Amino acid sequence: MKNISKSFSGVTVLNNINLKLDAGEVLGLLGENGAGKSTLMKILSGVYSLEEGEIWLEGKTIIPDNPKHAQELGISIIHQELNLVENLTVAENIFLGRLPTNQFGKVDYKKLFSSTQELLDSYEFDLDAKRKVKELSVGKQQMVEIAKAVSVEAKVILMDEPTSALADDETEKLFKLINKLKNENISIVFISHKLEEIFELCSKVKVLRDGQDMGDHDISNITEDGLIKLMVGREISERFPTKTNKPSDEILRVENLSRKDVLKDISFSVKKGEVFGIAGLMGAGRSELMNAIVGIDKKDRGHIYIKDKEVNINCCKDAISNGIAYVPEDRRKHGLVLQFSVKNNIIHAILQKIKGKFGYIFKNKEMEIAIQSMQELKIKATDENQKVGLLSGGNQQKIVLAKWLQTDPDILILDDPTRGIDVGTKAEIYNLINELTEKGKSVILISSEMPEVISMSDRIAVMHEGEITKILNREEANQETIMKYAIGGN
Structure with missing residues (x-):
């Protein structure tokens, strides 16, 4: 992504941002809330229109017109906020817009449920393909979002806070999946506020602050404190404040x-x-x-x-x-x-x-x-x-x-x-x-x-x-x- 800028109602939210992602790379994208991370990813995934700048994929310029077009180009996104149809099943959500049909043009539910369960089991997702999404916890719904993203044959997967609602064991399974995708030469942009995840998964980080590009940094050459200072413009010496309360009755x-x-x-x-x-x-x-x-x-x-x-x-x-x-x-x-x-x-x-x-x-x-x-x-x-x-x-x-x-x-x-x-x-x-x-x-x-x-x-x-x-x-x-x-x- 070259020289990307974006404004809403006259307010600049991205100013001349550059992002480079290699094949099979896991890139950490960091910044405070409102820094422009999600906006940048929504431009790449076709949710927002490209106003200024260029996007290149495998040596060719592209302009994703909408999320479906982005998927066809090989770009899939897992949104921070869940984007599911609660009254539909897990399988229907994962393959929404791509449901298999029989010779009469009707949805082939037998094939849908079996292929979905096969996909879920292959990635060790503890989900039932036939269960309705509204019956699932927030953490399980997040897993459905992740399964939906990997079900597309993507070249680039954008993960916006994918572990925010996951338990530790579910997060561990996601990390195994990310490493598997990486070995298959699929590239991942990984947004997370949990810095320990960034250091575990990513080889490089890109930092945004108030819509400004704070540069690329090799993970081996920077500390947590250094990243925090880049993100917020100041040092946060104590992650948790000293407790001063005095419980009584x-x-x-x-x-x-x-x-x-x-x-x-x-x-x-x-x-x-x-x-x-x-x-x-x-x-x-x-x-x-x-x-x-x-x-x-x-x-x-x-x-x-x-x-x-x-x-x-x-x-x-x-x-x-x-x-x-x-x-x-x-x-x-x-x-x-x-x-x-x-x-x-x-x-x-x-x-x-x-x-x-x-x-x-x-x-x-x-x-x-x-x-x-x-x-x-x-x-x-x-x-x-x-x-x-x-x-x-x-x-x-x-x-x-x-x-x-x-x-x-x-x-x-x-x-x-x-x-x-x-x-x-x-x-x-x-x-x-x-x-x-x-x-x-x-x-x-x-x-x-x-x-x-x-x-x-x-x-x-x-x-x-x-x-x-x-x-x-x-x-x-x-x-x-x-x-x-x-x-x-x-």
Whole structure:
């Protein structure tokens, strides 16, 4: 890609970017959220039009008109945000637009399911070709996206945060697949905010910062700190801030919470000003537990106490009125209205509070709240009226946080809050957690990243197959101990 530039609404998001990829190479593409990585990949994959610059593939200039055309040219992309049809099966999603037909022009489902299962098994993906996508976890859906990309006979595969929702064993399988593709002379652009993955997989990295080209670097000649400085323009000396909170009295108690085939007699308590971590492998029931607490899913039995008083929470409105806010795992699906503006998303949970006597919304108050939240959380957007769907993943996550912080919760539940966001934004979220707990707010932190849950939590509940197998104090928590209980040890 030579001298690529791109603008949206007069704002330059890419400025004269060059990218070179050799056959059979795994190139790491790095940068903060909003640096232009996804935009560059969307130009290469035909999602966005090419405005300035040239794209060359195997010695010939190309202009991908749309994603299907890009696939025909040999370029396949795995998007950071899932792009699946939930009511269709795994097989139908993987071969969407390329479904096999019989002599009568009807879809040959027998051939579709058998060839898909053969593909999944060959790459060791633990997926059933006939299962509907809506029945799968976010991690399994991510695997479907990966399978869809490799099912095309691609010369170049673009992977935008492919491990963000994967468990460790699934990530390991993906790495084996990448090495297999590399040996087949297929080239890969690998975007990840997990620097350990970049150092394990890539021979070279390209760094973008605010749409500017920060150059190519051999992985053997640069350190993690060096990459971070290139990405954010400053050094981040401490990945996790020093904890300054002082947990006090119990604020939340859960007793014998159960839901058939999902949760089994869950009991724990959370203190005021505490970060209570929830760890476990994919499918352990972490998100399902939070859904039951805030009333998204109905519990079969169990009791929830807030400030020693039993409460009945049957929906999110009940949770809010009891001082609980929930930042869900899938921000685009459950946390945001993508076609709404930044402003409308931020005030979404407090509309009743800012309505006047006859139901009118005070526009000045609405704008004031949005601008203040944008400043406090350093949300990057053209203004408060920009559509949320056009923003980077990190800025979208900050907007979800801003929305729920407007409710002034006593208990903030964060489900994988740093999934798919850059190191700079992660540091800002960690500092925000510190500030909230210093003020006496409580945070329940679900995280798939072991260093994160260990470093940020005061206590950690480890889950396995819908049960809490152990609650660890900060001093006794380490990766080996957590993993022992996460796989069912006792």
